[in-house]
Amino acid sequence: MYTHEITVRVRYKETDNMGVVHHSNYAVYYEYARTEMLRERGFTYKGLEEQGIMMPVRELNSVFVSPAHYDDLLTIKTRVVEAAGFKAVFEHEIFNQDGVKVNTGRVVLVYVDAATRRITRAPKWFADLFAEE
Amino acid sequence: MYTHEITVRVRYKETDNMGVVHHSNYAVYYEYARTEMLRERGFTYKGLEEQGIMMPVRELNSVFVSPAHYDDLLTIKTRVVEAAGFKAVFEHEIFNQDGVKVNTGRVVLVYVDAATRRITRAPKWFADLFAEE
Amino acid sequence: MYTHEITVRVRYKETDNMGVVHHSNYAVYYEYARTEMLRERGFTYKGLEEQGIMMPVRELNSVFVSPAHYDDLLTIKTRVVEAAGFKAVFEHEIFNQDGVKVNTGRVVLVYVDAATRRITRAPKWFADLFAEE
Amino acid sequence: MYTHEITVRVRYKETDNMGVVHHSNYAVYYEYARTEMLRERGFTYKGLEEQGIMMPVRELNSVFVSPAHYDDLLTIKTRVVEAAGFKAVFEHEIFNQDGVKVNTGRVVLVYVDAATRRITRAPKWFADLFAEE
Numbered sequence: 411m412y413t414h415e416i417t418v419r420v421r422y423k424e425t426d427n428m429g430v431v432h433h434s435n436y437a438v439y440y441e442y443a444r445t446e447m448l449r450e451r452g453f454t455y456k457g458l459e460e461q462g463i464m465m466p467v468r469e470l471n472s473v474f475v476s477p478a479h480y481d482d483l484l485t486i487k488t489r490v491v492e493a494a495g496f497k498a499v500f501e502h503e504i505f506n507q508d509g510v511k512v513n514t515g516r517v518v519l520v521y522v523d524a525a526t527r528r529i530t531r532a533p534k535w536f537a538d539l540f541a542e543e
Numbered sequence: 544m545y546t547h548e549i550t551v552r553v554r555y556k557e558t559d560n561m562g563v564v565h566h567s568n569y570a571v572y573y574e575y576a577r578t579e580m581l582r583e584r585g586f587t588y589k590g591l592e593e594q595g596i597m598m599p600v601r602e603l604n605s606v607f608v609s610p611a612h613y614d615d616l617l618t619i620k621t622r623v624v625e626a627a628g629f630k631a632v633f634e635h636e637i638f639n640q641d642g643v644k645v646n647t648g649r650v651v652l653v654y655v656d657a658a659t660r661r662i663t664r665a666p667k668w669f670a671d672l673f674a675e676e
Numbered sequence: 677m678y679t680h681e682i683t684v685r686v687r688y689k690e691t692d693n694m695g696v697v698h699h700s701n702y703a704v705y706y707e708y709a710r711t712e713m714l715r716e717r718g719f720t721y722k723g724l725e726e727q728g729i730m731m732p733v734r735e736l737n738s739v740f741v742s743p744a745h746y747d748d749l750l751t752i753k754t755r756v757v758e759a760a761g762f763k764a765v766f767e768h769e770i771f772n773q774d775g776v777k778v779n780t781g782r783v784v785l786v787y788v789d790a791a792t793r794r795i796t797r798a799p800k801w802f803a804d805l806f807a808e809e
Numbered sequence: 810m811y812t813h814e815i816t817v818r819v820r821y822k823e824t825d826n827m828g829v830v831h832h833s834n835y836a837v838y839y840e841y842a843r844t845e846m847l848r849e850r851g852f853t854y855k856g857l858e859e860q861g862i863m864m865p866v867r868e869l870n871s872v873f874v875s876p877a878h879y880d881d882l883l884t885i886k887t888r889v890v891e892a893a894g895f896k897a898v899f900e901h902e903i904f905n906q907d908g909v910k911v912n913t914g915r916v917v918l919v920y921v922d923a924a925t926r927r928i929t930r931a932p933k934w935f936a937d938l939f940a941e942e
Contacts, residue, residue, distance in 0.1 A: 558826035
């Protein structure tokens with residue numbers, strides 16, 4: 411199964427009144443990790459959109475294990491659970507610079523034809539990006 | 544079971560390149576609905592924080608049923624599933640102005656003592672806000 | 677000169693580690709005020725976009741006079757300084773529920789043809805919305 | 810005068826319905842650049858806060874020269890105009906990967922004592938970070 415790891419620095423804008431990262435930002439961190447994982451594979455999500463395929467999120471599940479704080483350097487570990495067929499499933503685990511688990515997430519996306527806005531199959535080359543491992 | 548309904552207008556800032564509401568904003572809509580539900584009950588989340596209780600989100604689950612667009616007037620229906628004890632559970636359903644279901648969400652929050660940052664029980668008066676129905 | 681007033685409630689998501697509204701949110705408050713001002717005049721910015729005119733922001737100037745906090749009920753006063761020709765200029769003043777001035781802003785937007793992405797003139801009916809006062 | 814340069818990748822979340830970066834995000838890019846500039850000098854803004862000094866933004870001026878798009882790799886050039894005394898002034902210029910100027914900004918921040926929330930002088934060592942060049 412294909413896995414990937416990247417770091418992201420918590421921005422001031424992402425913190426809230428409680429002095430921690432607001433929970434809505436984790437979806438953005440997951441998205442960032444998926445984007446950079448694709449880039450590492452030699453491809454971009456932008457390129458996928460230019461070929462007429464969009465990938466809207468269909469399901470999002472998060473567990474907020476412990477708070478992250480301003481300027482934390484978070485490591486996001488991503489596993490591609492599924493990429494062929496009509497949907498892609500990613501699992502993310504986020505750790506802070508001390509190795510403490512901060513968050514886990516699971517995101518289900520579907521492939522949509524940008525012209526018709528209907529669900530479609532993953533392009534073969536796209537599914538193959540993750541299948542070959 | 545206590546239920547509540549409120550509308551929210553989609554802001555331009557909340558849309559993305561796909562021309563729809565970015566999925567990370569739904570957590571903010573849920574939070575808005577919970578805040579206004581409390582206000583309708585004669586109380587504020589701000590007041591709870593001033594009494595030394597914070598309510599960080601522990602779990603978030605969303606299903607993105609159909610896209611919302613700029614300037615849509617969304618109706619958020621909220622049910623309080625649980626509020627006493629160590630956690631509060633809310634279920635949200637979001638519909639657009641045409642009655643189309645856009646999103647469903649389930650959010651689990653815990654009560655935290657602001658001074659010690661440890662999990663604590665719901666204040667009785669708080670749990671009672673929702674129990675009496 | 678056409679003026680307009682609307683209130684907006686500060687969301688938890690808009691606060692930061694300093695316990696105040698993060699400065700980047702004021703641009704969103706201004707945008708909200710402009711949108712609702714148009715709606716009050718019987719029109720929508722969404723409708724303008726559907727007619728092929730977009731209004732990107734060209735200049736933004738803000739002075740942060742005093743901090744706003746979570747759950748503050750802000751009043752945004754907007755003046756239309758200019759709306760005909762190639763640009764629209766709006767001035768905003770924001771006050772909290774105690775009448776304390778929180779922020780002042782000035783935003784310059786241009787009219788852009790959505791098809792060509794070139795700057796264009798304000799549609800006459802749009803400029804007239806504000807001229808008749 | 811101290812200058813600094815850093816890149817930032819445009820996130821999907823930062824785009825809007827117009828297919829470009831929403832104007833409110835530039836304040837966040839400036840903030841990111843200032844933070845990383847400090848880190849390059851061997852210091853962190855987080856450390857400054859831990860010493861009881863906060864730096865809220867007092868003035869923000871932006872000119873949006875040309876649009877930035879999803880996945881653009883932006884270069885932010887920052888000049889420290891002033892850092893001693895009661896305020897710090899930064900000028901930012903942002904370019905895309907093709908060298909096209911996207912945005913210019915000027916941000917004035919003040920030094921605030923976190924305990925009293927009153928304006929104070931820059932710590933000498935902080936002002937010196939930028940003065941020695």
